[in-house]
Amino acid sequence: MRRLMLVLSAALITGCAKKEEPAPEPVVEPAAPVAPAPIDLNAVAGTWDVKTMGMESDSVLVTSTLVATADTAGWTLSLAKRKPFGLSIVVSGDSVMASSPEYESALRKGVMVKTNSVYHLVGGELIGTTTAHYKTTGPDSVRMLRTKGTKAQK
Numbered sequence: 001m002r003r004l005m006l007v008l009s010a011a012l013i014t015g016c017a018k019k020e021e022p023a024p025e026p027v028v029e030p031a032a033p034v035a036p037a038p039i040d041l042n043a044v045a046g047t048w049d050v051k052t053m054g055m056e057s058d059s060v061l062v063t064s065t066l067v068a069t070a071d072t073a074g075w076t077l078s079l080a081k082r083k084p085f086g087l088s089i090v091v092s093g094d095s096v097m098a099s100s101p102e103y104e105s106a107l108r109k110g111v112m113v114k115t116n117s118v119y120h121l122v123g124g125e126l127i128g129t130t131t132a133h134y135k136t137t138g139p140d141s142v143r144m145l146r147t148k149g150t151k152a153q154k
Contacts, residue, residue, distance in 0.1 A: 036094035039121055044096065045070040048126050048149035050077075055129075055144050062106045066126070066149060068096075079106050094120055107143075108134060117147060125150055 045068050052062040065078040072089040077100065087098040096119045105113040112135040119128035126149030134141040 039091060039094050039096055041068070041072075041091065041096075042070045044068045044119075044121055044126065047152040049152050050126070050147055050149040052130060052145050052147050055146055061145070065152070079103075096120075102135065105132070105134060107132075111135065119147070119149070 048066040048068065050064045050066050051060045052064065053060055063080060065084075067074075067076045067078075067084070069075060072091060075087040075089050075098065076084040077087055077098075078084040082103075085101055085103060087100055090097045090099075098115075098117045098119065100115045100117075102112050102114045105111045107113075114133045114135075115130050116133075117128050117130040119126045121127075126147070128147045128149075130145040130147055132143045132145060134143070
């Protein structure tokens with residue numbers, strides 16, 4: 001009887017004993033995304049043949065020449081058969097942002113336009129987008145365009 005009581009007591013203690021839960025797995029935070037390398041204006045400096053196209057088209061709407069310097073001063077844009085004009089340049093991370101003064105649009109004869117472009121150096125090409133703000137008698141008219149520049153051969 002005593003033996004039976006010991007066996008039952010042992011079984012009861014074993015059955016009631018708190019089972020150890022496995023330790024929680026450590027939480028692994030995902031790695032922070034790697035920031036793109038800052039753009040090197042020395043790599044951008046030079047003369048670029050730029051094609052401007054619609055966002056959903058490969059048809060070239062306008063060709064231009066962009067002259068970039070190794071700093072943010074002295075950048076110019078030339079449209080065919082027109083005098084070059086200066087661009088205001090801001091660099092942020094891997095982007096060059098260019099703002100134009102108001103000029104007569106190459107796409108809309110007689111309509112004035114101001115453009116804001118963002119360029120990235122990708123595989124030796126200057127790839128970007130341009131937002132054109134047309135000055136009209138009604139509300140401002142906006143058009144999104146994409147650009148692709150290749151370094152002019154010396």
